[in-house]
Amino acid sequence: MDLKRAGMAGTLESSDIMVVVEPKEDDGIKIHLESPVEKQFGDQIKKVILDTLDELGVDKAMIRAKDKGALDCVIKARIQTAVYRGADSKDYLWGEVER
Amino acid sequence: MLDFNNYVEKTIHLNNREEREQIERFLRQNSLRLENDIEYSFALYDGERMVATGSFSSNVLKCIAVDSGYEGMGMAGKVLSRLVTEEFRRGRTHLFIFTKPENVGIFKEMGFYEISRVPLKVALMENIPDGISGFTHRLKKNKKPGRAVGSIVVNANPFTKGHKYLVEKASMECDWLHIFVVWEDRSVFPPEVRYRLVKEGIKHLKNVTVHKGKDYIISNATFPTYFLKQPDEAVKIQSVLDIKIFQQHIAPALGINRRYVGEEPYCPVTIIYNQSMKEMLPDRGIEVFEISRKSLGGFAISASRVRKLLREGELNLVKEMVPDTTFAFLNSEDALSILDKIKN
Numbered sequence: 001m002d003l004k005r006a007g008m009a010g011t012l013e014s015s016d017i018m019v020v021v022e023p024k025e026d027d028g029i030k031i032h033l034e035s036p037v038e039k040q041f042g043d044q045i046k047k048v049i050l051d052t053l054d055e056l057g058v059d060k061a062m063i064r065a066k067d068k069g070a071l072d073c074v075i076k077a078r079i080q081t082a083v084y085r086g087a088d089s090k091d092y093l094w095g096e097v098e099r
Numbered sequence: 100m101l102d103f104n105n106y107v108e109k110t111i112h113l114n115n116r117e118e119r120e121q122i123e124r125f126l127r128q129n130s131l132r133l134e135n136d137i138e139y140s141f142a143l144y145d146g147e148r149m150v151a152t153g154s155f156s157s158n159v160l161k162c163i164a165v166d167s168g169y170e171g172m173g174m175a176g177k178v179l180s181r182l183v184t185e186e187f188r189r190g191r192t193h194l195f196i197f198t199k200p201e202n203v204g205i206f207k208e209m210g211f212y213e214i215s216r217v218p219l220k221v222a223l224m225e226n227i228p229d230g231i232s233g234f235t236h237r238l239k240k241n242k243k244p245g246r247a248v249g250s251i252v253v254n255a256n257p258f259t260k261g262h263k264y265l266v267e268k269a270s271m272e273c274d275w276l277h278i279f280v281v282w283e284d285r286s287v288f289p290p291e292v293r294y295r296l297v298k299e300g301i302k303h304l305k306n307v308t309v310h311k312g313k314d315y316i317i318s319n320a321t322f323p324t325y326f327l328k329q330p331d332e333a334v335k336i337q338s339v340l341d342i343k344i345f346q347q348h349i350a351p352a353l354g355i356n357r358r359y360v361g362e363e364p365y366c367p368v369t370i371i372y373n374q375s376m377k378e379m380l381p382d383r384g385i386e387v388f389e390i391s392r393k394s395l396g397g398f399a400i401s402a403s404r405v406r407k408l409l410r411e412g413e414l415n416l417v418k419e420m421v422p423d424t425t426f427a428f429l430n431s432e433d434a435l436s437i438l439d440k441i442k443n
Contacts, residue, residue, distance in 0.1 A: 005190075005192075006187070006192040007187075008183070008184065008187040008192075010180075011176065011177075011180035011184075012176040012179050012180045012183075012209050012210065013173055013176045013177060013180060014173055014176070018180065018183070018210065020187075020192065032228055034210060064210070064226075064227075064228070066209070066210035068176070
């Protein structure tokens with residue numbers, strides 16, 4: 001999926017994560033993550049973000065994530081929503097993302 | 100045990116007198132006031148009682164307050180989330196917060212980064228980690244050597260012979276001159292047009308770079324009261340904030356050690372701004388040169404006078420006050436909608 005503009009999802013409330021997914025000129029994914037549990041789970045959070053983007057076919061994007069202690073399923077859902085918003089797409093591929 | 104489901108979220112209709120008074124009262128209790136350029140307000144209620152609120156004007160979040168009895172309960176997070184979501188929905192992604200320095204810590208927790216502050220008065224933050232640093236990084240590419248590196252900030256609404264005179268004088272006295280065009284779209288001439296007319300009007304000068312001021316020089320974020328043109332207690336504080344950002348971030352990126360301003364005889368806001376510049380910049384190694392205005396037939400040439408003449412349809416008088424490049428634009432088809440706006 002191609003990002004057309006910045007897409008945002010989530011909140012800054014406890015147990016959630018606010019993510020902004022932006023188009024990027026060059027290839028690759030860049031993640032700027034801030035989390036109170038970055039030391040313990042930073043790599044795991046980034047893995048969930050990368051896996052979700054991969055499933056959605058996004059290969060160039062700038063991600064800003066402000067984590068408030070979200071579980072993996074929440075992170076995944078927020079990234080999916082932000083990407084759909086940024087790609088201006090409503091063709092939710094439920095089967096695809098359920099894998 | 101607190102029941103969190105009792106909180107009601109509500110968009111405030113500022114046209115509704117009762118709701119407006121309620122939010123004004125709540126802000127007053129928190130030593131804040133409702134700014135008069137607010138476009139969206141939101142509040143959280145515990146039953147009938149307002150316990151937290153936040154607002155924004157264009158891309159700047161402000162007037163954010165939480166009842167002291169409800170601190171530490173995630174209220175700020177709820178308010179910020181709602182404001183940020185609403186801004187993105189309106190297509191704005193680079194956001195700012197105008198707040199008191201004591202609240203910087205709370206907003207850092209919410210993914211905002213400090214740009215600058217005036218101690219005890221105000222702090223400005225943004226939601227992009229490399230916002231201001233990215234801006235100055237791009238500026239650095241235009242850095243030019245020289246002992247005297249000057250700068251001028253202009254709104255140029257539109258570019259007049261007065262601006263041209265100031266630029267020519269500064270260009271002559273400096274090794275290099277950087278001009279920043281105010282980028283906020285709150286003047287009758289849109290930013291792209293103002294920028295183009297400045298560039299065309301100074302084409303004959305070989306030691307000048309024209310920059311877009313973007314969000315960091317006299318913008319809705321750094322200096323909202325500039326655009327309201329009313330003398331106000333906030334003008335002084337915001338002047339200081341704007342000049343501090345200039346001195347702290349922008350001047351070092353380009354090696355600027357001079358700032359040129361036109362003497363301001365009329366506008367109270369600009370008078371305060373110029374005064375603050377003279378108070379603050381010399382101590383930081385930036386000399387301020389206030390140049391008396393070029394006048395014509397007993398009147399100082401100013402963009403506001405040009406707009407007045409345009410409103411009255413006195414195009415022949417305008418011709419005397421603007422460079423040929425600006426005059427050519429005013430007679431072009433592109434100018435029709437702008438001239439309409441001025442007349443109405």
